[in-house]
Amino acid sequence: MEHRRASAVKRQSFLHGALILMVAMAIERIIGALFKLPLTWILTPTGNGYFSNAYSLYAPLYSLATAGFPIAISRLVSENTVRGRFRDVRQIHRASIRIFLVLGLLSFSIMFFGARPYANFVLSGNPDNALPAIYVLAPAVFFTSMMSIYRGYYEGLRNMYPTAISEVIEALCKLIFGLSAAAFIVWKGMREYAAAGTVFGAAVKSEEYAKLATLPYAAAGAIFGVTLGGMIGFLFLWSYHRINGDGISREMLMHSPRPRPMRVTSSQLIRTAIPVALGSLAVNLSTLVDSTFLQMRIKDIMDSSPDVLLNMYRGIIPQSDIQLNLVPSFLFGCFSNATLLFMLVPGITQALGVSALPNVTAAWTQGDPKRIKHSVESVLRMVTLIAFPAGIGLSMLSTPIARLMFRAQNAPEITGKILIVLGLAAIFASISTPINSMLQAIGRVDLPVKLLVVGLVIKIVLNYTLVGIPEINVMGAGTGTLVCYFLITFLALYFLIRETKVMPNLFAIFVKPLLASAISVGAAWALQKFAAKIISADFATILAILTAAFLYLFLILWFRALNRQDIIMLPKGQKIVKILEKRHWIR
Structure with a gap:
């Protein structure tokens, strides 16, 4: 009877759900490319550095809302659906609303009020340049948190359409409004300079310096599209739930056991979510590590051994950036361009992890070793089929791809060298994400956290050491990323085999x-x-x-x-x- 009731909810298979998310991800990435590539041409590496600084602070908070707590919701919803406990499924949804409302407001406050201390620490020479983008991006954390209530809920019910559609909506808003705002701000500033020799009221001495003066505000304009996309995406998910419901009928609720008390459900959700959220946080802290230590250590080089670094990039870094002490932001912008291509690969395989989690959870809950092995092999097979060609391709064709994507004004020579290492790192980053999702699905939510913390510590040590060597500089950050994800992938696969007792x-x-x-x-x-x-x-x-x-x-x-x-x-x-x-x- 319990199995019959559970199967009454129309659910997608693992690969069907993964295909929906991957198609949405592909559409999102194409739209994202139409946004990010012209944006890099508008902002140049220096402005892209301001844009990426905002994202570096945003990423850890964003990860809590999009890859941490939703996974916990998805896992608990899937587990209770298999057992026919539909009243508990509904109660998980109600409990998540309260938790995410608090989480969203807290995350917004941290980002908004922490913006200046962060900018002062990372960009001690020009902290005000990074602030406009960070302030504009802060509300997006709240809307993302609210979206995650519905994404995790529907993913647990194996309905990937709401997540997929909301992701595309976010991307479209970013493209239409963000790119338009960035282009308009640069045009407005340059028009003012041509007429009066000022940019937004401040006098500048040349057209090149005028362009640099527009970049902090242009980066904020681009970020505006991200925040607006989050708000509209949340309104879509809220409306979808109001109109379409969740597929759980009144009859299913009547035959469902009495739900656990709300405090028990909330406690279970938090206990499950915290390790997952910390693991997700550790992954995205790597972005913050790159942003912080890369720029800080490049500044140290410019203070102690500027000739070594500037000779390496002679004719590539503009003289105006050197004179205004913007070299750290410029090189961080180049690294961010390489990271944009690097993240394309794990971004696609993340869809496999999201779709695999309820499927593996169901197999684990039912105690079916054959089904567990098939689920694990299916995920790993699909991941490697994508990760290997994409990562090796990015590495071997690094500079030609960087020149094709970012054009000559965005220093493709520097981006290409960074991408040689990050392309290989993309392979392991892509494989580790679904493996960690499967570990979470079988109840070992603690293991990804522990592995990611170890990898993050290694990354911090390598970044701080290697980037501080003048002859290596920005290239050292890619090496830290490669070693970090290689170690995480190797250990995560070992523990997955040990815990499931299946050998793929x-x-x-x-x-x-x-x-x-x-x-x-x-x-x-x-x-x-x-x-x-x-x-x-x-x-x-x-x-x-x-x-x-x-x-x-x-x-x-x-x-x-x-x-x-x-x-x-x-x-x-x-x-x-x-x-x-x-x-x-x-x-």
């Missing part, structure tokens, strides 16, 4: 995608080098990327790296399986 087929999961990636990206690298001598470098890069994609797909099918059961769980999976089976391309 690691050869098929890791070696086949790695081999296919190495061959396809290696061929693309050689093609890009050759084609760039005949056609433009940008077209050569695009041709190389497309060639790598087609060659990789062929090799994956040739190596029979796809699994029949995985494909069946996709929409129209049966038809796809029949086509692939005719050619013996799946196992």
